Amino acid sequence: MENPRVTIVVPVYNVEQYLDQCLESLTKQTYSDIQIVLVDDGSTDSSGRICDVWSKSDARINVIHQANRGLSAARNSGLSIARGEYIEFVDSDDYVEKELIETLVQTIDKTGADAAIFEFDCINDSTGIASQNPEARNFPQSNKMSGKETLMHLLKGDIDNHAWRYLAAKHLFTDNGILFPENKHFEDIYTSYKVYGNANTIALVHKTLYHYRIRKGSILHSKNITQSYRDAEDGFIERGISLSHWYPELCEANKQALACWLIHLAWENTLKRNHKARKELADYIDFVNESIKKNISLKLLMSLPKVFILQYILIKTHGVYALKFVLSIFGCHYSVDV
Structure with missing residues (x-):
């Protein structure tokens, strides 16, 4: 597949416990015109091997193995070989609904937007119980906004900074030199506003399509x-x-x-x-x-x-x-x- 419509970039580091669930949710997408880029960022567990096994069973999967350089470097490596017209990031300990990409592509095609933002829930890693995203009640009710309007909602906290929160046209990254800052935590704060600010219009999808796992080992809980x-x-x-x-x-x-x-x-x-x-x-x-x-x-x-x-x-x-x-x-x- 030379020019897929969407590239999904998945940074991978020591997530052997969760990786199969994540990749199963991606390979079973109802929208099949995708490229899946797995970036093994120097994992010391079996995550790298799991990536290779999945790539042998699905030709849409490309694997990069690199020395450990952090989440930002892994995302940037994925971006560097992305062939899709649109980019979606997925964290390797999370999983998504099977209609995630289809819903977002249809929304963008219908609205002519440069990006689409969707809703998510939170999975407690200890209990497996899903809960509503705390900011969901403030999620804008409109179906489409300008880049400036989106920034206003971002600053108010109605929309968060998560890089996986949107499907965005690749040209927003390439035309504006948007990369994730290496050796920084909370790297999404440095990047998401640039995506939103450089977009002409952004569509909003009022469906829970992504399941964000909250783990004790994450940066937010370090x-x-x-x-x-x-x-x-x-x-x-x-x-x-x-x-x-x-x-x-x-x-x-x-x-x-x-x-x-x-x-x-x-x-x-x-x-x-x-x-x-x-x-x-x-x-x-x-x-x-x-x-x-x-x-x-x-x-x-x-x-x-x-x-x-x-x-x-x-x-x-x-x-x-x-x-x-x-x-x-x-x-x-x-x-x-x-």
């Missing part, structure tokens, strides 16, 4: 939180610089998004981290205070929704520890030793 979130802060700042050239009126919304993001994660980490991570958590709280002081004016901070202001006051004054104790009395237990 112990080294402070450096990861410094990377994220850099991503917000870089996005602000781009917005100052594209849509200066959105710069303040980007700063608000940074403030809300910092406070929310500080709150979540304070509630859910155990006592052994107290030093790491204290370092992170210091980072949050430093970042807000550096990037957010008092006027802008006080314009945030009241829940974020309250959370920030509790975090800054260490009142959250008292709150955890009160919650525990009422049976609201977290994985924290108070």
Whole structure:
């Protein structure tokens, strides 16, 4: 198949437990005009071998084996050999509905959009129970938006940064030099806004088509939180610089998004981290205070929704520890030793 309509890029690293389910969901797509690029990023388990086995059974699968360089480098390697007119990223520990690609291609053909964004749910790795994406209630109800409108919803948190959240025309990447930043966590913050901002129109699909697995071993749940979130802060700042050239009126919304993001994660980490991570958590709280002081004016901070202001006051004054104790009395237990 020389020129498939869609290329699906799957970065793979030590996911032997989940990879078969992921690849089965991709090879059984109801839309067959696809190329599947598996990038084995130096796996030390059997993931690389599993990729090779699947490629022998399905000619649409191409496998790249490379030394471990991280998620961004794996996605970039996949992009470099993508032959499809459209690109979809799928994480190798997740899985998708069999009509994912067909639904998105039909939507793009019908609307003439450059990309299509869809809904997803979250799978708890420990229990296997699916739950609604927490932001789903804010997902825009329109069927099509401009790039600027999409950016506005991204900054409000109605749409997130996940690279697998959209099917996008490959030219958005190639024409605008969009690549994932290597050696950075939260790499999607650096890239998704560029895809949305360079698109003329983006379609929205109001169907749950992707199943996002939440694992303890993921970056979002790693112990080294402070450096990861410094990377994220850099991503917000870089996005602000781009917005100052594209849509200066959105710069303040980007700063608000940074403030809300910092406070929310500080709150979540304070509630859910155990006592052994107290030093790491204290370092992170210091980072949050430093970042807000550096990037957010008092006027802008006080314009945030009241829940974020309250959370920030509790975090800054260490009142959250008292709150955890009160919650525990009422049976609201977290994985924290108070």
